[in-house]
Amino acid sequence: MTTLLKTEDLLVQFGGLKALDRLSVSFDAGAIVGVIGPNGSGKTTFFNAITGLYQPTSGTIVLDGEDITDLPTADVFRHGVSRTFQRCRLCLDMSVVDNVMVGRHHKVDAGFFSNVFRRSRYRKSLKESVEVSREALANFSGSLAENLFEPVSKFNMIDRRRIEVCRALVAEPKLLLLDEPAAGMTLDETREFMDDILRIRDLYPRMTIVIIEHEMDVMQRVAETCVVLSFGRKISEGPFEQVIADPWVQEAYLGKRS
Numbered sequence: 001m002t003t004l005l006k007t008e009d010l011l012v013q014f015g016g017l018k019a020l021d022r023l024s025v026s027f028d029a030g031a032i033v034g035v036i037g038p039n040g041s042g043k044t045t046f047f048n049a050i051t052g053l054y055q056p057t058s059g060t061i062v063l064d065g066e067d068i069t070d071l072p073t074a075d076v077f078r079h080g081v082s083r084t085f086q087r088c089r090l091c092l093d094m095s096v097v098d099n100v101m102v103g104r105h106h107k108v109d110a111g112f113f114s115n116v117f118r119r120s121r122y123r124k125s126l127k128e129s130v131e132v133s134r135e136a137l138a139n140f141s142g143s144l145a146e147n148l149f150e151p152v153s154k155f156n157m158i159d160r161r162r163i164e165v166c167r168a169l170v171a172e173p174k175l176l177l178l179d180e181p182a183a184g185m186t187l188d189e190t191r192e193f194m195d196d197i198l199r200i201r202d203l204y205p206r207m208t209i210v211i212i213e214h215e216m217d218v219m220q221r222v223a224e225t226c227v228v229l230s231f232g233r234k235i236s237e238g239p240f241e242q243v244i245a246d247p248w249v250q251e252a253y254l255g256k257r258s
């Protein structure tokens, strides 16, 4: 199995606080990895450092053999990293398809020259993007694919999450980062969403998925391996059942060692 993402001694410091404390991880291409840990343990900081939102204080991030440590967010995206955020980040008044197509903006040349002098090529690439978006949505929900031009505000939480995931997927990433995708969902929606994640895995078998989630049922069902963070440090790593039985993990979560 080839390594897709490797971080070495990744340190992210805010003043005296080490949000990530010399974190070294290595994720295989095609793996589904869960990142768990108590509140404030550095999970989102890990995603923010990978995607260039936070500049690491020191350490390295290598994606598919290329050093992306100090790249700005847009370049990290072009290297094949897409993500979703803890809080839904969709334009609610815009249509489903417009929101999804944002993920393919780099594939459509919408500049003035293209718009005026290469109109047919521009139209073709726009049409292609609509079709790719429709196909991505159809994989998760027939109703979304049939209501492409409806505003996002009409849809419930699970469909909004699906739209966000499709926006990330249409960019054709090598690495997909999902930050608490089940947040705000009911129990039934969460279960449905777990099936969606497994469907993503079947549809995009070479893509690595890293998921932050507090719902342990989700982790148990979808993650092949888990990394546990506490105060920015990796305290355990391995299959879900193994890490959850680890006394260090129990101490971090429950405050006592068994």
Ligand SMILES: Nc1ncnc2c1ncn2[C@@H]1O[C@H](COP(=O)(O)OP(=O)(O)OP(=O)(O)O)[C@@H](O)[C@H]1O
Binding pocket: 014, 017, 018, 019, 037, 038, 039, 040, 041, 042, 043, 044, 045, 046
């Ligand atoms: N921009 C920032 N400035 C200062 N401190 C920050 C910043 N971002 C994160 N932190 C701090 O870094 C630590 C890790 O935060 P982070 O959001 O990564 O934790 P988390 O594990 O994702 O938490 P949660 O499960 O609550 O989302 C926290 O103490 C947080 O307050």
